[in-house]
Amino acid sequence: MIPDTAQRHRQTVHVxxxxxxxxxxxxxxxxxxxxxxxxxxxxxxAGVKDFELTSFVxxxxxxxxxxxxxxxxxxxxxxxxxxxxxxxxxxxxxxAVEAGADAMVVFMSASESHNLKNVNRSREVSLRSFETxxxxxxxxGVALHGAISTAFGCPFEGEVPVxxxxxxxxxxxxxxxxxxxxxxxxxxxxxxxxxxxxxxxxTAVPDMEIALHFHNTRGVGLVCAWTGLAEGISRFEASxxxxxxxxxxxxxxxxxxxxxxxxxxxESGYDTGIDLCKLSDAALLAxxxxxHTLPGQIMKAGPRLRTWPLEAARTANG
Amino acid sequence: MIPDTAQRHRQTVHVxxxxxxxxxxxxxxxxxxxxxxxxxxxxxxAGVKDFELTSFVxxxxxxxxxxxxxxxxxxxxxxxxxxxxxxxxxxxxxxAVEAGADAMVVFMSASESHNLKNVNRSREVSLRSFETxxxxxxxxGVALHGAISTAFGCPFEGEVPVxxxxxxxxxxxxxxxxxxxxxxxxxxxxxxxxxxxxxxxxTAVPDMEIALHFHNTRGVGLVCAWTGLAEGISRFEASxxxxxxxxxxxxxxxxxxxxxxxxxxxESGYDTGIDLCKLSDAALLAxxxxxHTLPGQIMKAGPRLRTWPLEAARTANG
Numbered sequence: 001m002i003p004d005t006a007q008r009h010r011q012t013v014h015v016x017x018x019x020x021x022x023x024x025x026x027x028x029x030x031x032x033x034x035x036x037x038x039x040x041x042x043x044x045x046a047g048v049k050d051f052e053l054t055s056f057v058x059x060x061x062x063x064x065x066x067x068x069x070x071x072x073x074x075x076x077x078x079x080x081x082x083x084x085x086x087x088x089x090x091x092x093x094x095x096a097v098e099a100g101a102d103a104m105v106v107f108m109s110a111s112e113s114h115n116l117k118n119v120n121r122s123r124e125v126s127l128r129s130f131e132t133x134x135x136x137x138x139x140x141g142v143a144l145h146g147a148i149s150t151a152f153g154c155p156f157e158g159e160v161p162v163x164x165x166x167x168x169x170x171x172x173x174x175x176x177x178x179x180x181x182x183x184x185x186x187x188x189x190x191x192x193x194x195x196x197x198x199x200x201x202x203t204a205v206p207d208m209e210i211a212l213h214f215h216n217t218r219g220v221g222l223v224c225a226w227t228g229l230a231e232g233i234s235r236f237e238a239s240x241x242x243x244x245x246x247x248x249x250x251x252x253x254x255x256x257x258x259x260x261x262x263x264x265x266x267e268s269g270y271d272t273g274i275d276l277c278k279l280s281d282a283a284l285l286a287x288x289x290x291x292h293t294l295p296g297q298i299m300k301a302g303p304r305l306r307t308w309p310l311e312a313a314r315t316a317n318g
Numbered sequence: 319m320i321p322d323t324a325q326r327h328r329q330t331v332h333v334x335x336x337x338x339x340x341x342x343x344x345x346x347x348x349x350x351x352x353x354x355x356x357x358x359x360x361x362x363x364a365g366v367k368d369f370e371l372t373s374f375v376x377x378x379x380x381x382x383x384x385x386x387x388x389x390x391x392x393x394x395x396x397x398x399x400x401x402x403x404x405x406x407x408x409x410x411x412x413x414a415v416e417a418g419a420d421a422m423v424v425f426m427s428a429s430e431s432h433n434l435k436n437v438n439r440s441r442e443v444s445l446r447s448f449e450t451x452x453x454x455x456x457x458x459g460v461a462l463h464g465a466i467s468t469a470f471g472c473p474f475e476g477e478v479p480v481x482x483x484x485x486x487x488x489x490x491x492x493x494x495x496x497x498x499x500x501x502x503x504x505x506x507x508x509x510x511x512x513x514x515x516x517x518x519x520x521t522a523v524p525d526m527e528i529a530l531h532f533h534n535t536r537g538v539g540l541v542c543a544w545t546g547l548a549e550g551i552s553r554f555e556a557s558x559x560x561x562x563x564x565x566x567x568x569x570x571x572x573x574x575x576x577x578x579x580x581x582x583x584x585e586s587g588y589d590t591g592i593d594l595c596k597l598s599d600a601a602l603l604a605x606x607x608x609x610h611t612l613p614g615q616i617m618k619a620g621p622r623l624r625t626w627p628l629e630a631a632r633t634a635n636g
Contacts, residue, residue, distance in 0.1 A: 117628055155630075158623045187615075188622050190585040191544070218622065219540060219578035219615035220585075226509070226541050248626050251611070252619040260537035267508040267538075293569070297505075297537035300570040304506050304536065305476045308566050310435055312473075 013270045014235040016181075016211060017043055017258055018052040019286065020071070021086060023243025024064050025055070026254060027290050033067040035289045037074045042285055043240060044081065046278035048258075052105065052237070055086030056095040069099045076100035084145060088119055089129055093136040103143035106130045106177070110164045111154035114185070118149065127171050134175040146177035147213070151197065153188025155248055162197055166204045179209040181237060184224065186246060187217020187253070191227040198231045213237035214256050216295065217246050221256035222264055229270075236261060241283035241294035257296030259283050267304060276303055331588040332553040334368040334499075334529060335361055335576055337604065338389070339404060341561025342382050343373075344572060345608050351385040353607045355392045360603055361558060362399065364596035366576075370423065370555070373404030374413040387417045394418035402463060406437060407447055411454040421461035424448045424495070428482045429472035432503070436467065445489050452493040464495035465531070469515065471506025473566055480515055484522045497527040499555060502542065504564060505535020505571070509545040516549045531555035532574050534613065535564050539574035540582055547588075554579060559601035559612035575614030577601050585622060594621055 020036060040051065053075070059066035068085060075083060076099070084103035087093045096104045108126040109115035115123045130146075137144040148168050154160050169180055182197060194212070201210055212228040212235070214221040225236050238261045244254030259279045262272050276298065283299035338354060358369065371393070377384035386403060393401060394417070402421035405411045414422045426444040427433035433441045448464075455462040466486050472478050487498055500515060512530070519528055530546040530553070532539040543554050556579045562572030577597045580590050594616065601617035 113628060153622065155624075155626050156628055158625050187619060190582070190622070192586055217615060217619045218581055219575065220582050222538055222541050223544050223582060226544065246619065248630055249619050253615060257537065263536055264508070264538050264541060268510055297535060297571060301505060301535045301564065301567050304471065304508070306473075307476050308473050310431060310474055312566055 010269065010271045012234065013229070013265050013272055014050060015048065015258060015262060015272050015274060016050040016052060016235060016237045017048045017240060018213065018237045018255065019239035019241065019243040019258065021052045021055055021065070022255055023239035023286075025062060026244045026247070027064065029289075029291055030064055031289055033070045036067070036071055039240070039282060039286055039289065040071070040075060042278070042282040044078070046282055047272075047274040048279070049080060049273065050082045051084065053083045053085055055088070056092035056099070057086065057088050069095065072099035072101060084143075086147070087133060090132045090136065093133040097136060097140045097142055101142060103145050103179075104133065104137055105145040105147055105181070106133055106172075107147035107149060108168065109149040109154070109185070110160045110168060111150045111157045113156040114150045114154050117156070123168070127168070130171075131175055134177075138176060143179070144175070144177050145179040145181065146172035147181040147183055149183040149185045151182040152184045152190075152193050153186070155186045162200050165197055166200055169201055169205045169208065173205045173208055177208070179211060179235075180205065181211040181213050184214045184221070186248065187215040187221065189214055189224045190220065191223060194224050194227045195231060198228060198233060209235060211235040211237055215246070216242065216253040216256045217249070222260060225256065225261060226264065240279070241286045241296040241299055243286055243290065243294060253295045257283065257294070257298070259296055259298040263298045263303070328587065328589045330552065331547070331583050331590055332368060333366065333576060333580060333590050333592060334370060334553065334555045335366045335558060336370040336531065336555045336573065337557035337559065337561040337576065339370045339372055339383070340573055341557035341604075343380055344562045344565070345382065347607075347609055348382055349607050351388045354385070354389055357558070357600060357603055357607065358389070358393060360596070360600040362396070364600055365590070365592040366597070367398060367591065368400045369402065371401045371403055373406070374410035374417070375404065375406050387413065390417035390419060402461075404465070405451060408450045408454065411451040415454060415458045415460055419460060421463050421497075422451065422455055423463040423465055423499070424451055424490075425465040425467060426486065427467040427472070427503070428478045428486060429468045429475045431474040432468045432472050435474070441486070445486070448489075449493055452495075456494060461497070462493070462495050463497040463499065464490035465499040465501055467501040467503045469500040470502045470508075470511050471504070473504045480518050483515055484518055487519055487523045487526065491523045491526055495526070497529060497553075498523065499529040499531050502532045502539070504566065505533040505539065507532055507542045508538065509541060512542050512545045513549060516546060516551060527553060529553040529555055533564070534560065534571040534574050535567070540578060543574065543579060544582065558597070559604045559614040559617055561604055561608065561612060571613045575601065575612070575616070577614055577616040581616045581621070
C-alpha cells in the first residue's frame, strides 16, 4: 500500500548512515581521520543519530578503515548516538569493544560465491564464527546486529532464493542478533523481491528489527525503499551524497543517497529527525573530500520549494 | 497500493519516448538530423512505438528543433508508430499537419510566471490560442494532446494548487484533447501530490487519458511513476538515457530515463513491449551523440541478472 500520509502523519522512520563505512570503502582516496570526523560532525549536526561508522577489518585488506579506533574515540562519549561497526571475526569484535562501539555488525552473503569472494570463507564457516562474536558482544553488553549481503541477488550467481536469506536470519536470531540488515549489494532488488523477502522474514524472525539497505545501481533504490516502507519497515540504511559505488561498474551508482531518502520521507509526512539542508551541506562536504561528483540529487537541486528569479532559467518546455 | 504483480501479470504499460524533444532541447550540441534519425531507428528497433518526436516552434528560439519536418519525413510512413509534436500556436499546428504528425501537443504551464517565461503569454492567452489549434487538428484528423508544465510545482512560484491543473485540464477536454500529460518540469512531484492530482483529474475529466511525465531532479522520479501506476495510470513519458536536464541546475538530472522505467516495469510484471538491452544500446548511442555522460543507470549497470566472473569484483562488503 502507498502510505497514507494523512494517517501516518509524522510517523518516525529511522535512517542509518553508512557512508563512512560502505560509502568510503569504495573510494580510492584515503580520507584522513580529521576529514571523516568533520563529516560525521556535520551529519550529527543535521540530526543523524545512527551510524555504521567503520569496520574493524584488516587494514591491509581495507586501508580506508585503518583509523577505525580513532574515529570511534572522537564520538564514543556521545550517549545520544548509536555507533556501530562491522566486525568480520573474533579479533574485530574485540577491537570494537575496546573502541567503545554501541553495536557490532556481523556480516555475510546470502550467496556462497559472494561470501567466498568477500571474506574468503564458506557461509557455513562464517555463521559458525559469529557464535564467538556473539559471545563477546553479550559479555560486554554491546548490541549485536547482522547484515546479509546479496540478499536480493548475487553478481556471480544471479538469483538468490529467499530460503537462503531466511536460513541466515534464523541463525542470526538464534545467536542474539537484534537488528537485521538486508543488503542489496549490487542493486538487484525490485519491489516484488522486497515484498517477498520482508513477508517471509516477518514470519520466520518476527522479533527481529529489519533494516533495508538499497543500492541505486539500477535506478530503483528509492522505489524499493518506498516499497519496504509500505510493508511496514521503518529503518533504512543510506549513504550521504550516495557515497560508494558499484564494485563491478565504476560509473554506476552505489548506495541510495541519504538526503534523497530523507527528502522522500519528509515530503511524504514521515519524521526522520534530520534537517535536509544541513544534510545536503554534509553531502557537499563529502563530495569535496572524495574529490569527484557524487550521485545524490537533492545536494544539487536543493529542497522542493527552492525557487528562482525569473531570469534564472534557460528555456524549458518541460 | 503496491501493484500485485501476480494479479497484474503482463498488464500493458505504455511508454512515450520524449528524449528527442524534451531531452535534446536541453542539449547544447545541435545534433544533425541524421543522428536523430539513427537514434529514433534504434528506439523503434527496441520496440518503442510512441514518440514525442520534435516541436514545431521557432527555429530561432529552439535551434535544436529546426529539422522538425525532416525528422517527421523519415518516419511518417510507419503506420505502427504514434508520432507527435509540440505545437505552440496555429502556425506550428499547420506545420505539424504538413509534416504528417499523428498527434499535435498543445502545452502550457499551470503557473502563470512559468507560462510567461516559457511562451511569453499569459495562461489565458495560451488557452484561447489552443482553440484554433484544436480546429486545425480536427479538420485534418490529427489527434490532439495537451501537456501541462509545472503541474506539481513551479520553480518561480513554489506550490501550484491542484485547482490550476484542473482548470486547464477541463479546458483541454472541452476543445477535444484526448490525452493529457502532467509535466513535472523541475522535479517537484512527490507521491502525495501525484495521488492528489490523479484522483482530482479522474473526477474532473474522467474520459481523458492521463500520462505522467516525471523528472528525476530530486531523485524520486521513479517513485512518482510507481505511485502513478498504483493509482491506475498506464502511460508514462520518459527520455532515453535520461537525456535532458534541469534548466536551473546544470548538474541536476532531468527526465527519468526510459530504460530505468522500463526495467522497473518489466521486473514488476508489466509489459512495455520494449527490449531492455536494445533500449540500453540506444541510450549509449544517445550518450555518444550528445558527448557527455547521461544519468540513466541501467545503461551502465546492465540488466538485473547480468553476472560477472569471480575475478571481476573489487572488494565489496555491501
